[in-house]
Amino acid sequence: MDKEIIVSLISNITTIIVGIITAIVAYKGSIRGAKEQIEHERQLLNATTEEQKVFAQMAIERFISNEIKMNFKQIFSKNLANSLNTLNQPFDSYINTAKSFSFEEFNKVKYELIKTKSNSIEKIIKIYDMFYLIERKNDISRYTHEEFKLLKEAYSICLLEYWEK
Template structure:
């Protein structure tokens, strides 16, 4: 064989080996690069998903807060109207700040309104707050008044609830 052919064959083999090594290195590099890009995209997706979740949670919390405040505002008007029906200096003097109320004969008007409360009570119980607890206490007192009609018919526990509800109403709705 001629020297030139041998050099050409060796040169061709070296070129093929270098080409194979280059192709293999390119393949490995492409795989690693793809994996890195996939990981980076996954991290970006996780960050975006977390940001979207936080945004949705904030929107949900804001909606809940708005609905609760709206319900409380609507009900507060009804509470004020009902409270003004029982509010009196005589009641405060002889019942609220007195220990002996059995001798006091106060007859309560029975025309309380429960329309707004009855419509919103199932929505209200979804929210846990001091204000909701106060609203429930106040309406319980109104219902006791409606049921008992006269002060002398109240049990000591009912009278205690009435006093507590009355003081809350006096503070918030007078």
């Protein structure tokens, strides 16, 4: 073979090898860059979603807080508070409600409430469980042990967090 052909052949093979290596490096670099970009976008989305959840939870709690306060005013009595604080089992007493409880705000947001797990959301759900229980049964002596336990817990939460003295 002629010397020029050999040099040309070696030059072409070298160019092809360099082109292949460049393509592989560029491919791997673009894949890595894309993965990093996706991860960065995912982190931004998670941060935004978390902020939205916190804001939504705060808004829900504020809207529902007034309804809880209004409902609790209907059932608050010092005698009931003292009895629930000292007794561990159902006792002879009636919870008098002037009118039925309002569940309007709770019904509007209850599906949003169950999307977020937090201590305050669990408390709100307990409180509304208590309101539903009292609406069904106002005779405490007819409560099961679990119902009485719920009443005590929720009433205590209302006293500590929602009662305006």
